[in-house]
Amino acid sequence: MEDNDMPVTAVLSHWRLTVKGIEAGFDLQWAFEWSSELHHRDQLHKMWPLLSEQEQMRWQPILSRWDERFRAATAPIRNPDAAVRKDGRWWQDRYPLRVTGEPGQELPPLWSPPIYLDKE
Known part of the structure; x- marks a missing residue:
């Protein structure tokens, strides 16, 4: 089954996870794959307009709850040179506040402090 064919419940479940x-805590080993981690939120963004109004109303409170938790666990990228995203995918312009990994690991250039490095 392709992602486009996944039911809303499955994609929401992946977003929740x-x-x-x-x-x-996001493992710094995967820092340069960050945007791939947000794939399921991208899928929800694509499928939302295809849902009926009734389905949107049914699922919106759940999506909003997980989006709010995502906002709380991340911070906006601070880059004056970056273009403002006009496609509505605000989650792609955020980075995790809590990371795990080895001290001294390189962070992507657009991730701005503060982050909290949890030692494993």
């Missing part, structure tokens, strides 16, 4: 993982 992604957010929980980010809250627990």
